[in-house]
Amino acid sequence: xxxxxxxxxxxxxxxxxxxxxxxxxxxxxxxxxxxxxxxxxxxxxxxxxxxxxxxxxxxxxxxxxxxxxxxxxxxxxxxxxxxxxxxxxxxxxxxxxxxxxxxxxxxxxxxxxxxxxxxxxxxxxxxxxxxxxxxxxxxxxxxxxxxxxxxxxxxxxxxxxxxxxxxxxxxxxxxxxxxxxxxxxxxxxxxxxxxxxxxxxxxxxxxxx
Numbered sequence: 001x002x003x004x005x006x007x008x009x010x011x012x013x014x015x016x017x018x019x020x021x022x023x024x025x026x027x028x029x030x031x032x033x034x035x036x037x038x039x040x041x042x043x044x045x046x047x048x049x050x051x052x053x054x055x056x057x058x059x060x061x062x063x064x065x066x067x068x069x070x071x072x073x074x075x076x077x078x079x080x081x082x083x084x085x086x087x088x089x090x091x092x093x094x095x096x097x098x099x100x101x102x103x104x105x106x107x108x109x110x111x112x113x114x115x116x117x118x119x120x121x122x123x124x125x126x127x128x129x130x131x132x133x134x135x136x137x138x139x140x141x142x143x144x145x146x147x148x149x150x151x152x153x154x155x156x157x158x159x160x161x162x163x164x165x166x167x168x169x170x171x172x173x174x175x176x177x178x179x180x181x182x183x184x185x186x187x188x189x190x191x192x193x194x195x196x197x198x199x200x201x202x203x204x205x206x207x208x209x
Contacts, residue, residue, distance in 0.1 A: 008140045008154055009161065015132065016162045021082055021200050025122055026166050028089055028193040029115045030173040031180050037115040038170035044119025045166065046159045051124055053155035056133040057147045071127065075204060078125035082201030085118065089194030093187045127204070 022045050030038030123129060141150045173180070180186050 048123030057151035079205035086197030
């Protein structure tokens with residue numbers, strides 16, 4: 001019998017709504033390019049959940065966590081990526097921004113691809129997600145069934161919850177687009193999100209294993 005999804009849904013909802021790097025990146029990219037960038041960023045983040053579920057079900061995450069060097073490399077890669085995104089936001093704030101971008105179709109296509117990549121990498125390179133899935137999945141998997149199939153079901157539930165929550169963030173930020181279009185406001189927003197992303201990255205790098 002497939003695991004009971006209700007406890008899993010509650011836990012995943014609480015995890016998803018907790019402020020963190022994903023929230024910051026979705027809000028930052030929405031302010032940068034509007035609903036398209038924000039939605040595609042969320043899609044990238046949520047797509048990474050399937051990779052974590054598959055890796056955990058296959059037992060690769062256990063090997064990763066047992067190897068101090070491998071886990072440290074993953075942690076540093078994730079921290080470095082958050083810092084890089086944060087520095088990018090700070091650079092936009094420093095050089096001056098004209099608010100939400102009104103771009104051509106080709107520019108929107110490039111921006112969407114970049115946003116998806118940023119979301120996907122920020123999730124896949126997050127060691128805390130690796131730890132969560134390794135500790136979380138066994139609690140809701142029936143050992144008599146397929147671990148990979150059940151993990152994909154759980155990741156699908158997480159995907160729907162996360163997309164719903166992050167889409168609401170996209171809508172809220174996009175509704176404030178007229179306010180965010182003011183150069184001074186956009187500069188302040190980039191400064192705050194950039195500083196927080198850098199802080200998260202540095203904190204992750206310095207965190208004890």
